[in-house]
Amino acid sequence: MRILKKGIKWILIVAAILMLLAVCILTTVDRTPYKQMPYYSAMMKQLDTFQITQQIKQGDTLRAGWYKVALTPHAFPYPLAGYGIRDKATRVGDTTYVRTFVLDNGKTRVGYVCLDLLIFPPALKDRVRSVLEKKYKLNVYLTATHTHSAAGGWEPKIAGKFLAGDYSEEYVDLLFEAIEKSIDGAVKKLQIVEQAYVRAMAPTAVRNRLKGDEAPKDVFIRGLKFRTKSGEEACLFTFAAHANCLDSDVTYISADYPGKVSALLEKEGWASFVSYAAGAVGSHGPGFSQLQNGEKEGDTIAVILATQLKDAKINYSYTNTLYYHRFPLHLREPHLRIDKDIRIRPWVFHTLLGSDAPDIQCMQVGETMFLGMPCDYSGELMPPLEKLCSANKTNLILTGFNGGYIGYITDDACYDWSKGETMDMNWHGPYNAAYLTEVNERILKGVSGQ
Secondary structure: OHHHHHHHHHHHHHHHHHHHHHHHHEEEOOOOOHHHOHHHHHHHHHHHOOOOOHHHHEOOOOEEEEEEEEOOOOOOOEOEEOOOOOOOEOEEOOOOEEEEEEEEOOOOEEEEEEEOOOOOOHHHHHHHHHHHHHHHOOEEEEEEOOOOOEEOOOOOOOOHHHHHOOOOHHHHHHHHHHHHHHHHHHHHOOEEEEEEEEEEEOHHHEEEOOOOOOOOOOOEEEEEEEEEOOOOEEEEEEEOOOOOOOOOOOOEEOOHHHHHHHHHHHHOOOOOEEEEEEOOEEOEEEOOOOOOOHHHHHHHHHHHHHHHHHHOOOOOEOOOEEEEEEEEOOOOOOOOEEEOOEEEOHHHHHHHHOOOOOEEEEEEEOOEEEEEOOOEEEHHHHHHHHHHHHHOOOEEEEEOOOOOOOEEEOOHHHOOOOOHHHHHOEOOOOOHHHHHHHHHHHHHHHHHOO
């Protein structure tokens, strides 16, 4: 009997400890409507007084320069980022780069910096801004291609080992030096350019992987092309299909299809310098998942995108309009869930993933508006933003992975779906599609002077 009582006592003690741990670690999902939350009020207060006059944006005729630098690690084997824990890369399949455009109208200077990486590393964002913005007297617009087969080792947080492999301060230094070299090279090449918005459709190259084949998807290639007085051309563009044609078992570094389409367009003479950045890739995947060979899938998408871009109408014009601004993004506290209504507490989230101060980048070049988001932003959320820009007689380019990362932003109706990008990767609670749509619309109106 004594043994039984003692056993029950220890069971109760263990149960009490587990319950205490659960209370300390777990809590419930906060479903308070976002317009009733303090973060909404703070964001709206920031945006209420934001309005830019055309005079602030106008300077001399736009100049541009471009340059790229390889991002190859010093030694192999080296960790790959994307798909979670995986084998290391033993070689380079195709070279990954940082591709940079520097834009200048005599009043404003912006460095558009795009990395062939899974994301622009948060650990690198503040360093680039604090050092290089000051050194080159510019603002940086940061983005990435979101390739799932590029080098990792750039995330020092606890969860970083799963996301990007063992942290390498040496590789982060290499990235910083490459970015600095690319900005320096682009500044030295600055010259007067004409610019043109480029828009084409590639519906077969993308699918809505969250909702299925019949669901809405963002099918547009969007870009900005430049031409110097000597006739040299360069282009930056976006598309909404995830750069994950290659399987998780590859053991080489690759830019995936973004690298293929950029190289193809350069080889065929459409432009001497081409830079792809991830567009609204949330909930969107490559359109040819039935092709089992990832290399073949990437080749197919590259050919489709290159063909559509080459067929697009290009109407160049000179502009003196250039503008840049960053908006601190206020959010609901972290909501990393383990079940529909159960999440880990914010302190656990921050312990695993760190704390960040995400922002939204905004840039205007001529009549083209850029939004740089800290997330996988769903292509399903593009139509209202495009409608607004169309009404304002402006163009839209949206990019992701700007040095902060808040997870996936997908259709709010899917928030409770038991799928990876809705249940596991939606990190800041419900209603963020509606919230960020409203925020982005307010930004676009403010920059356009409404």
